[in-house]
Amino acid sequence: MKALTWCAPYKVSVEEVPQPKILNQRDAIIRVTSTCICGSDLHLVDGFIPFMKPGDILGHEPMGIVEELGPGVDQSKIRVGDRVVVPFMISCGECFFCRRQLYSCCDNTNPKSSIGEAMHGQATAGVFGYSHLTGGYAGGQAEFLRVPFADFNLQKMPQEFTDEQLVFLTDIYPTGYMAAWQCDIKPDDTVAIWGCGPVGQFTIRSAALLGAGQIIAIDDEQKVPERMQMARDGGAITIDMHDEYVYDRLMDLTGGIGPDACIDAVGMEAHGYTAIESLYDKVKTNLFMETERPHAFRQAAMCCRKGGTLSVPGVYGGFADKIPLGAIMNKGLTIKTGQTHVHRFVPELLEHVKQGRIDPSFVVTHRLPLSEAPRAYDMFRAKEDGCIKVVLDPAA
Amino acid sequence: MAKSTRNRPASTRESNARQTNRPPQIVQTVEQSVQQLNGRSSGLQNVGNPERAISIAAGAILAALGLRRRDATGVFIAGVGSALAFRGITGHCSLYQALGANTCPCDADRDDGVEVSASFLINKPAEVLYSFWRHFENLPKFMSHLESVSELDRGRSHWVANAPAIYGGKVEWDAEITADEPNKLIRWRSLPGADIEHRGSIQFTKALGDRGTNVRVEMEYRPPAGKLGQWIAKLFHEEPKQQIHDDLRRFKRLMEAGDILTIVGQPRGTCTGHGVRES
Numbered sequence: 219m220k221a222l223t224w225c226a227p228y229k230v231s232v233e234e235v236p237q238p239k240i241l242n243q244r245d246a247i248i249r250v251t252s253t254c255i256c257g258s259d260l261h262l263v264d265g266f267i268p269f270m271k272p273g274d275i276l277g278h279e280p281m282g283i284v285e286e287l288g289p290g291v292d293q294s295k296i297r298v299g300d301r302v303v304v305p306f307m308i309s310c311g312e313c314f315f316c317r318r319q320l321y322s323c324c325d326n327t328n329p330k331s332s333i334g335e336a337m338h339g340q341a342t343a344g345v346f347g348y349s350h351l352t353g354g355y356a357g358g359q360a361e362f363l364r365v366p367f368a369d370f371n372l373q374k375m376p377q378e379f380t381d382e383q384l385v386f387l388t389d390i391y392p393t394g395y396m397a398a399w400q401c402d403i404k405p406d407d408t409v410a411i412w413g414c415g416p417v418g419q420f421t422i423r424s425a426a427l428l429g430a431g432q433i434i435a436i437d438d439e440q441k442v443p444e445r446m447q448m449a450r451d452g453g454a455i456t457i458d459m460h461d462e463y464v465y466d467r468l469m470d471l472t473g474g475i476g477p478d479a480c481i482d483a484v485g486m487e488a489h490g491y492t493a494i495e496s497l498y499d500k501v502k503t504n505l506f507m508e509t510e511r512p513h514a515f516r517q518a519a520m521c522c523r524k525g526g527t528l529s530v531p532g533v534y535g536g537f538a539d540k541i542p543l544g545a546i547m548n549k550g551l552t553i554k555t556g557q558t559h560v561h562r563f564v565p566e567l568l569e570h571v572k573q574g575r576i577d578p579s580f581v582v583t584h585r586l587p588l589s590e591a592p593r594a595y596d597m598f599r600a601k602e603d604g605c606i607k608v609v610l611d612p613a614a
Numbered sequence: 615m616a617k618s619t620r621n622r623p624a625s626t627r628e629s630n631a632r633q634t635n636r637p638p639q640i641v642q643t644v645e646q647s648v649q650q651l652n653g654r655s656s657g658l659q660n661v662g663n664p665e666r667a668i669s670i671a672a673g674a675i676l677a678a679l680g681l682r683r684r685d686a687t688g689v690f691i692a693g694v695g696s697a698l699a700f701r702g703i704t705g706h707c708s709l710y711q712a713l714g715a716n717t718c719p720c721d722a723d724r725d726d727g728v729e730v731s732a733s734f735l736i737n738k739p740a741e742v743l744y745s746f747w748r749h750f751e752n753l754p755k756f757m758s759h760l761e762s763v764s765e766l767d768r769g770r771s772h773w774v775a776n777a778p779a780i781y782g783g784k785v786e787w788d789a790e791i792t793a794d795e796p797n798k799l800i801r802w803r804s805l806p807g808a809d810i811e812h813r814g815s816i817q818f819t820k821a822l823g824d825r826g827t828n829v830r831v832e833m834e835y836r837p838p839a840g841k842l843g844q845w846i847a848k849l850f851h852e853e854p855k856q857q858i859h860d861d862l863r864r865f866k867r868l869m870e871a872g873d874i875l876t877i878v879g880q881p882r883g884t885c886t887g888h889g890v891r892e893s
Contacts, residue, residue, distance in 0.1 A: 231883075233887055236891055241878070275881065312737065313737055327871075329877055332860065353875075
């Protein structure tokens with residue numbers, strides 16, 4: 219089968235690899251019908267997460283049709299021929315964390331937990347196509363995918379919607395939703411969101427679904443006018459970080475107290491707000507003295523109102539410098555973060571789609587064959603051709 | 615989760631007698647143990663016992679003389695004396711370490727075993743965990759260095775461990791259960807005549823609330839005298855501490871999720887255009 223593999227920083231290729239097979243009792247094999255490129259794939263491809271090996275198959279946003287089930291799969295839950303979405307995190311459903319619906323913290327699905335223990339103290343769940351830090355599982359940018367604990371992980375989907383309307387339930391729609399949900403939004407709250415990429419877009423719409431009074435989105439009007447327009451279409455007021463003072467504008471919009479919730483939907487590869495800060499992080503990351511460029515997080519902490527919430531769906535991998543802990547402590551901020559507990563949100567978010575409150579396909583700008591994935595990565599990274607979200611078609 | 619590894623003094627029968635002549639063993643990290651096993655210099659004893667006695671005596675005299683002077687020179691002399699005494703008491707000399715010197719004959723009889731422990735919270739009742747473990751033939755399902763365990767009679771069992779390149783690739787021993795408290799505790803140890811001395815125990819303690827059971831495993835392996843250096847690296851695929859920790863994690867996974875996930879056999883690329891299966 220065809221699969222997209224990582225070969226070196228900034229280099230991916232489409233290769234012919236063996237078909238996946240059942241390796242554990244409760245595995246399923248999925249024929250992938252749609253699979254997406256995620257912003258966090260760029261962190262991996264660009265070498266920001268140092269646990270990639272050449273030949274690793276990428277991709278953690280796939281959906282498809284069940285082709286084969288292992289002998290241990292509970293067939294009252296999942297059957298051959300079912301149309302399914304595959305959450306990007308792999309969970310067991312039985313451990314301490316899964317019982318508390320903290321599915322991305324599952325204890326039992328990461329075969330390489332010792333790496334996570336060394337790096338972070340404790341390991342997260344396994345993730346498809348997301349480096350050896352999360353288990354080294356083959357990813358979903360391929361024609362077929364093996365899914366462990368299939369009767370727990372696979373999410374059955376109805377037939378009446380298109381792939382584009384459902385496929386984002388794998389990751390970015392629940393990720394944007396959890397980012398807003400964990401801010402405990404009240405009707406008179408102002409929510410500010412850094413980053414108008416795909417997760418930022420879903421965060422904007424989720425904040426609206428959760429009843430936020432005012433939504434503000436921050437990005438660069440010069441570089442990504444199409445993303446800023448999409449944010450405005452979703453009901454957000456936009457701040458152009460290129461031409462405006464973000465802090466001043468946020469204070470203007472909130473009567474000087476700052477946003478109640480500040481959400482960093484950018485993560486580790488942020489581009490800076492001031493030349494000195496940018497240069498500082500660039501030098502440190504290039505010397506491996508720092509693994510992140512946390513500009514968005516720093517600014518969010520400085521802008522957030524006293525007693526407010528900082529929510530971080532943006533991905534970080536290691537260590538960051540110059541975190542304004544003084545602002546966080548003295549203002550009494552609450553930090554909420556985490557890889558997304560996808561399974562927890564799928565039923566509720568599917569219901570929003572069914573009720574017509576959201577059509578997740580709004581974010582799609584490109585649908586390309588899997589064979590063109592290397593070009594799609596370059597386009598997505600450079601934000602060329604108005605690229606916001608790419609869906610790949612393995613059958614094309 | 616907690617785990618520890620200690621080098622234990624002396625495996626042989628007269629170990630207790632010999633132990634009393636030794637300074638208290640210092641708790642070491644695995645890295646130190648492994649270095650020591652590999653014969654590299656460690657942070658531990660590198661001064662022979664006669665020399666240590668001289669060092670302590672001379673150090674004490676110098677310190678006393680120095681303190682009596684009550685001036686700057688006296689403080690200096692007392693400092694040198696204290697350092698000498700400290701060197702004698704610990705048996706470790708940093709200067710010797712820097713020079714690669716060692717006057718301690720300890721290496722010749724360094725036949726210490728390896729003792730490791732690990733604990734995990736497992737989200738299952740103690741009865742389930744106890745009865746699975748009590749059937750020792752289940753152990754190779756999650757303990758990576760064990761090939762098989764077969765139950766004999768009267769609480770005895772026969773153990774076979776993979777050990778490439780020693781003893782023809784395998785070590786074998788018979789073991790007996792020395793304590794068995796249902797749902798609480800099992801202890802076992804190897805019988806005389808084993809390729810290696812082995813003892814182990816597992817304890818099951820109810821965790822707070824609905825969190826399941828705290829499981830703590832302790833194991834000790836002692837090879838025949840003098841064999842440890844060659845033996846240890848070959849029995850364990852990785853550091854003993856890490857391996858027991860990983861084994862117990864596999865036990866947790868088997869108990870909680872019913873399976874231990876693997877990626878061996880999945881497809882992967884090679885960046886040459888033709889992929890392979892993960893090995």
